[in-house]
Amino acid sequence: MSKRRDADDHFSDAYSLSSADETLQHYRAWAATYDKEIGEDNDYAQPRRCAEALHAVAPAGSIRILDAGCGTGLSGVALAAAGYSNLTGCDFSPEMLEQAATKGVYRTLFETDLNEGLANVDDESYDAVTAVGVFSFGHVLADACDGLLRVIKPGGHFVIGLNEKFWNEGALPAKIDQLSSSGFIQEIIREHGDHLPGHQVMGWVLVLKKC
Ligand SMILES: C[S@@+](CC[C@H](N)C(=O)[O-])C[C@H]1O[C@@H](n2cnc3c(N)ncnc32)[C@H](O)[C@@H]1O
Numbered sequence: 001m002s003k004r005r006d007a008d009d010h011f012s013d014a015y016s017l018s019s020a021d022e023t024l025q026h027y028r029a030w031a032a033t034y035d036k037e038i039g040e041d042n043d044y045a046q047p048r049r050c051a052e053a054l055h056a057v058a059p060a061g062s063i064r065i066l067d068a069g070c071g072t073g074l075s076g077v078a079l080a081a082a083g084y085s086n087l088t089g090c091d092f093s094p095e096m097l098e099q100a101a102t103k104g105v106y107r108t109l110f111e112t113d114l115n116e117g118l119a120n121v122d123d124e125s126y127d128a129v130t131a132v133g134v135f136s137f138g139h140v141l142a143d144a145c146d147g148l149l150r151v152i153k154p155g156g157h158f159v160i161g162l163n164e165k166f167w168n169e170g171a172l173p174a175k176i177d178q179l180s181s182s183g184f185i186q187e188i189i190r191e192h193g194d195h196l197p198g199h200q201v202m203g204w205v206l207v208l209k210k211c
Contacts (some may be wrong), residue, residue: 011037011199015165017138020115024092027071031095034072042198046161046205047078050132053189053205054159055082062086063127068114068148069134073100079130080105088126090114114140117147124153132161135172142175149185149210158185158208163195167204176208185210 010030017023027034038044054065060083067076070089079087089106091097092113100109112118114134129148134140145158152158160172167173179185185208195203 010034011042011196015137015163017136019138020092020113023138027091027093028095031072031093031099034096035074035099038196039074042196043194044074044133044196045194046132046196046203047075048081049191049193049205050075050130050159050161051078051082051084053191053207054079054084054128054130054157057188057207057209058128058157060084064088064125066090066121066126066129066151067106068129068131069140070100070106070109071096071133073103073105075130075132076100076105077103078132090118114144114147117144118151119147121151123150124156126151126156127153128157128159130159130161132159133163135160135162136166137169142171145172145175145179149179149208152210154210156210158206158210160206160208161195161203163201163203164192165201176206179208183211 017026062085064086065084067087067089070076070091076087076089087106088108089100090110090112097109129152180187188209189207191205195201
């Protein structure tokens, strides 16, 4: 018997994704309804929390920010609302990027697989990188931190907002501990709080400073 699938139930599948291809197909299909399901119906909290965390450590204005895994642009909208105006977004789903373009907050958008290391982006070219909701099962994996940190200027910031289920999986905290103990980053904020209140999902916000 086939399972009935509502048009707005993409979230229930999001934590069972296990490969990059499955994840890409998931977001290609979700792009048109993501903002309603996540932003409007379920009070997605991480974009605002991450923008506020960056604001606590880096001045708003024209600092150059890469919103990595920008999706439909909810994270960029929150950064713009916090006063940041020089935003670039990237994602591996062209459909999500199309939606992001309609928000009018990004100067540039480009397609990339963040697990491949951002090979076309210059070293130390951004003041900050944000990764909001992108570290997760079958999504962006802990080792992608290396490429994301490579493109941040020394003294710049890396802001991560993620659901606590993936944090508890363990690979990302282990990677962050390893980067901290090797002196590559300094962890300056780690806050627990709402991720997606409409689904009672909690999450973490981290701000890492590149040494
Ligand atoms: C939950 S959405 C978050 C989007 C946006 N940052 C937000 O907060 O609304 C996760 C995004 O990560 C993107 N993504 C997942 N894996 C990726 C990868 N390996 N490379 C690039 N983008 C990826 C998806 O296409 C999707 O747009």
